Amino acid sequence: DLLRTIAGQLAVAMQNAESFRTIDTLNRDLAGKNVALGGALEELREAQDELVIKERLAAVGEIAGAVAHTIRNPLAGMRAAAQQAHIELAEHPAAELVDYFVRETDRLSSRIDSLLDFARPFHVAPTACSLGEIAVRAAEQVRGRAAQRSVVIEVIAGVSPAFVDPELFE
Numbered sequence: 001d002l003l004r005t006i007a008g009q010l011a012v013a014m015q016n017a018e019s020f021r022t023i024d025t026l027n028r029d030l031a032g033k034n035v036a037l038g039g040a041l042e043e044l045r046e047a048q049d050e051l052v053i054k055e056r057l058a059a060v061g062e063i064a065g066a067v068a069h070t071i072r073n074p075l076a077g078m079r080a081a082a083q084q085a086h087i088e089l090a091e092h093p094a095a096e097l098v099d100y101f102v103r104e105t106d107r108l109s110s111r112i113d114s115l116l117d118f119a120r121p122f123h124v125a126p127t128a129c130s131l132g133e134i135a136v137r138a139a140e141q142v143r144g145r146a147a148q149r150s151v152v153i154e155v156i157a158g159v160s161p162a163f164v165d166p167e168l169f170e
Contacts, residue, residue: 060118061116064115064116064118065116067112067115068112068115068116071108071112072109072112075105075108075109075112078101078105079102079105079106079109082098082101082102082105083102085098086098086099086102107141110167114167124165124168125165125167126163126164126165127163127164127165127166128161128162128163129161129162129164129166130159130161131159131160131161131162131164131169132155132156132157132158132159134164134166134169134170135155135156135159136155137170138170139153139155
């Protein structure tokens, strides 16, 4: 009877050990799946963040298109009128101001293009160009506002060429 009882207890102990190994294997498998699930959740969050950014850029693109259309039409009319005035005032001292007005409408049109480009995929077009020339153009664009604030802009000539996208650099 004693041996039967010991044998029964031994059988129960062996079955418990086998059950413990099975539970341990299942726990390890579950832990691995939890890690994989955590990784999938992180990928899902990143995809969601990227989608939100893309939706915002799409909205910015729509707004930029509407703003550009609203500004471009009157700007084209102003430019055409200024060009006609420049032709009619060819010898008049105000011709230089009218020419400046035409250049500024072109610059504003370029800025509108930049606004539209902001909503499009970003492409850089680097070329070898003179940083001095870029600086002169940039200074011309802000010279009036600088003078109002008593700021003197001095562009130093002789800057060596660089490999940059001139529009983005300006």
